Amino acid sequence: MAPHFVDFSVVDCEAFTREPQERCIRSKRHLEFDGLEKPSKRRRSVGCTDAAETPVAKERSIESIIAAVERLSTEPRLVADGSRENTLPTISGKHKDLNAITPETMSRVLEGAYDDSVDQLTVIDCRYPYEFEGGHIKGAVNLFTKQAIKDFIHNSVTSSEKNHVLIFHCEFSSERGPKMYRHLRSLDREINIDTYPKLNFPEMYLLEGGYKAFYESDRSHCFPQSYKPMLQKEHSADLRHFRVKSKSWAAGDNPRHRTCASGNATKLCF
Helix, strand or coil: CCCCCCCCCCCHHHHCCCHHHHHHHHHCCCCCCCHHHHHHCCCHHHHCHHHHHHHHHHHHHHHHHHHHHHHHHHHECCCCCCCCCCCCEECCCCCCCCCCCCEEEEEEEECCCCCCCCCEEEEEEECCCCHHHEEEEECEEEECHHHHHHHHHHHHHHHEEEEEEEEECCCCCHHHHHHHHHHHHHHHHHHHHHHCCCCCCCCCEEEEEEEHHHHHHHHHHCCCCCCCCEEEEEEEHHHHHHHHHHCCCCCCCCCCCCCCEEECCCCCCC
């Protein structure tokens, strides 16, 4: 099996080495959560400089993060929080940083071949509504904006005891699907920033080749059994409208998808 790459979000190791007093001061500042609501203020308690802030506790936190990063980088079959191996067989697709599956594997998932390991499945179709209405995978949800992805992650009830698998795609899984995959993972990392590498959705995949490839492979799982390309003359007005709508949230957005260094601290980005 071809290897695939594990994705990481920002890990600021400096945050675990600052003095307790400084950390308490910094906690008053507003944090940027890439469109998420700002966390509500908490009442300051005696525990602010309690045992959780002792040098020993900080050192253990750093060691735990380093161990998690090393494990995720050396064991590619693990899901993104390192808790278990991927349920589905993956391939090395166009986007090397994302878990990709074939249309054949998608069919097997829909036919229940992995029901003993997958407690819940959500197929996220990132195409524009007129494409979705023209034919989609049965049971899929149409989420094509970052706001829709944010609403989805906030409205979903997850549990570490249940395996909720997400599969993203667009027409070719070339641009829109991968972008939404990365955005949800970025939001998930931000939500769980204090408990790295914990995630609400640790197991996610990208359908290689997108809806077009799946439709050509097995249209029996599509409804209606048709395929409407994004570029169609009769939908040129719709295309302009939904492109503007899908890009309207981009203002002020600053996605972090690369490894970057600041001083002596190295940050693993997404």
